[in-house]
Amino acid sequence: MSENTTTKVSDDELKEMESQTDWKALQAKTDAEIQQDIAADPDAHALDADWFQVAQSVVPSSTKKRITIRLDEDIIAYFKREGDGYQSRINDVLKTFVIAKRIQDERSSRSP
Template structure:
């Protein structure tokens, strides 16, 4: 499990002030490229041809009230932030599976 770091709103300004934006603005493309290649979070993403990428704007979500069994809700919440998104993903998977079944019939 990743370590959670809570930052108070009053501390955000202090964190923002620690960035040396002049240094960042003056980085060359080569320096940015080198830093990205040394960053393990970018592994496998730098050599992708993004020129044909298509921006997909998801449809806005609708707020609903839904009754869930307590243990189901507890399970999704126990996995951390984003539990509503995960519930939506499970429902979407079910929906797509059923649509595919209907098309194949």
């Protein structure tokens, strides 16, 4: 994973930021060159057709319930390495899992 931290900005700040993408260089690349660049990037992860079958946009809940949960130390360490907001990231991973399971269950119940 990248060692960069995530920066939060408002919609207005985002609109004011300049893109750091060299669009001319990107447009000059062939599909094969782009695929090579992706393959060489340790942070890039291919998303296959199965992923897109279950992927959904997740809107954060405005209501969260405070609980106590016991997690393995290596799990906590992994999420904390990514910086502030690790509890929200754990919540996002769990929410994505729940959504994927619901979709899987719905498909199973519709199957003959």
